[in-house]
Amino acid sequence: MSARVIAIIFMVVLSLVAAGCNGAKETDEVAYIVAMGLDAGQDGKLKVTYLVALPQAVGGQDSGKGGEKPPALLTFEGENLAETRGLLNSSLSRTSILSHVKAIIIGEELARKGLARVTSPFMRYREYRGSMFLIVANRTTAQRLLSANKPIFETLQSKFFESMMLKSVDNSFFPRTNIHEFYVRLKSNSAAPIIALFGLNPGNGGHAVGEIMPPEKDAEYIAGAMPRQGGGGSVEAVGTAVFKGDKLVGLLTSEETRAMAIVHGDFDRGFVVVEDPLMPKENINCYIRLGSSPKIKVVMTDGRPVIDVTIKIEAEITSIGSGISYETGGYREQLEAQVSKVLEQQVTNMLIKTRDLQTDVVGFGYQARACFPTYRDYMAVDWATLYGQAEFKVAVSTRVRRTGLMWRSSGMRPETQ
Numbered sequence: 001m002s003a004r005v006i007a008i009i010f011m012v013v014l015s016l017v018a019a020g021c022n023g024a025k026e027t028d029e030v031a032y033i034v035a036m037g038l039d040a041g042q043d044g045k046l047k048v049t050y051l052v053a054l055p056q057a058v059g060g061q062d063s064g065k066g067g068e069k070p071p072a073l074l075t076f077e078g079e080n081l082a083e084t085r086g087l088l089n090s091s092l093s094r095t096s097i098l099s100h101v102k103a104i105i106i107g108e109e110l111a112r113k114g115l116a117r118v119t120s121p122f123m124r125y126r127e128y129r130g131s132m133f134l135i136v137a138n139r140t141t142a143q144r145l146l147s148a149n150k151p152i153f154e155t156l157q158s159k160f161f162e163s164m165m166l167k168s169v170d171n172s173f174f175p176r177t178n179i180h181e182f183y184v185r186l187k188s189n190s191a192a193p194i195i196a197l198f199g200l201n202p203g204n205g206g207h208a209v210g211e212i213m214p215p216e217k218d219a220e221y222i223a224g225a226m227p228r229q230g231g232g233g234s235v236e237a238v239g240t241a242v243f244k245g246d247k248l249v250g251l252l253t254s255e256e257t258r259a260m261a262i263v264h265g266d267f268d269r270g271f272v273v274v275e276d277p278l279m280p281k282e283n284i285n286c287y288i289r290l291g292s293s294p295k296i297k298v299v300m301t302d303g304r305p306v307i308d309v310t311i312k313i314e315a316e317i318t319s320i321g322s323g324i325s326y327e328t329g330g331y332r333e334q335l336e337a338q339v340s341k342v343l344e345q346q347v348t349n350m351l352i353k354t355r356d357l358q359t360d361v362v363g364f365g366y367q368a369r370a371c372f373p374t375y376r377d378y379m380a381v382d383w384a385t386l387y388g389q390a391e392f393k394v395a396v397s398t399r400v401r402r403t404g405l406m407w408r409s410s411g412m413r414p415e416t417q
Contacts, residue, residue, distance in 0.1 A: 033101055113247070145199075171270045176196065268289065294311045296362075343398070
C-alpha cells in the first residue's frame with residue numbers, strides 16, 4: 001500500500017475522531033448564565049447568585065419589551081462553586097452553561113475574607129474563561145447589586161457590565177480587570193492584585209472622599225457615593241479594590257485610580273481641573289493624555305527600594321475662567337507647571353497610600369527584578385514588605401500642545417450702563 005493511500009486513510013479516520021460533536025446540545029436544551037455573584041454565606045459557606053438569560057417569548061405572548069423576558073436570578077448556598085452549580089442544575093429544566101458569563105461580581109465581605117478558595121476553579125475548569133470580568137461590590141453584596149441594578153440604556157445586565165468595563169478608558173476612574181489578570185498578579189511576587197469597584201447609587205446625592213488639596217480642584221469619589229440625583233438603583237463604576245494576597249485590604253478613589261493608570265501607562269485620556277495660577281479662585285480645565293510611556297527606574301539603596309517615576313503629559317486647554325491668555329508664551333509655562341504640580345501630588349499620594357498598604361498596584365516589582373543577581377534571589381524576598389519601605393521620586397512634565405478651538409483668550413467686556 002502506497003504512502004499516499006495510507007495518509008488518506010489516516011486523515012479520514014482522524015476527521016471522524018476529531019469531530020467533537022459527542023457533547024453537543026441544542027440551544028433549547030441549555031440555560032445560559034450571563035453573570036454570577038459571589039457572597040459570604042453562613043457558617044463559612046459560599047452564596048452564589050446566578051443571572052440566567054431567559055429565551056424570547058414565542059406564540060405572541062406578552063413577555064416584556066421586544067418579546068424578551070427579564071433574566072432570572074437564582075441564589076444558592078453551598079461549600080463551593082461545584083455544589084451550588086449542582087443545585088442550580090436541579091432547579092432548571094435545562095443544562096446550565098457558564099461559558100457565556102460576562103462578569104463575576106464579588107461581595108465586599110467575601111473579598112475581605114479572601115478569594116483563594118473561591119477563585120481556584122476559575123483557571124482550571126474549562127467553562128470559566130480568563131477574559132471574564134471581575135468586579136467587587138462596594139458596601140453591598142453581589143446578590144443585592146445584581147437584583148437592584150436597573151441599567152438606564154441596556155436591557156440586559158450582562159451587556160451593561162460588558163459595556164461599562166470596555167469604556168473604562170474614558171476617564172480611567174476604574175480599571176478593566178478580568179480573571180486572568182487577577183490570577184497572574186495573585187501568583188506573582190511583583191504586583192498586587194486589583195479589581196474594579198462597582199456600587200449601587202441611590203440617586204439622592206453623594207459626597208466626596210477626602211479633601212481637595214490646592215492647587216487641584218477635582219474631588220475624589222468612590223463607587224456608590226457619587227453626587228448624583230436621579231437614576232436611582234443603577235450601578236456605577238468608580239475606584240479600585242486593592243488586594244494583599246487574596247484579601248481585600250483597601251480602596252483607591254477615582255483620582256488615585258487614575259494616578260495608578262498614569263504610572264502604569266494605561267491612561268488614555270481625561271480631564272483635570274486646576275487653580276488658575278494668577279487668579280486662584282478661578283478654574284482652568286485641561287484635557288490630558290500621556291505624551292509617552294512613563295519611565296520607571298528601581299534601585300536598591302541600603303536594602304530599601306528607591307523608585308524614580310518620570311511622566312510626560314500632553315494637555316489641551318478646554319476652559320479658562322479668568323480669560324487670561326495662557327495660550328501665549330510666559331503664561332503657558334505657568335499653566336504647564338500648575339498641571340504638573342497637581343499630577344505629581346496625585347501620583348505621590350497614591351504611591352504613599354499603596355506603600356502603607358504594602359500593595360504594589362503598579363507592578364514596580366517587575367523592574368525591581370534587575371536589582372537582584374538571579375531570579376531565585378528575587379523570589380526569595382517578600383517584595384510586598386520591601387515595597388512598604390520604598391522611597392518615591394516623582395517628576396511630571398506637562399506640555400500644552402493644543403488650545404481647543406480658540407488660539408487666544410481675552411477677558412469679558414465690563415457691563416455698560
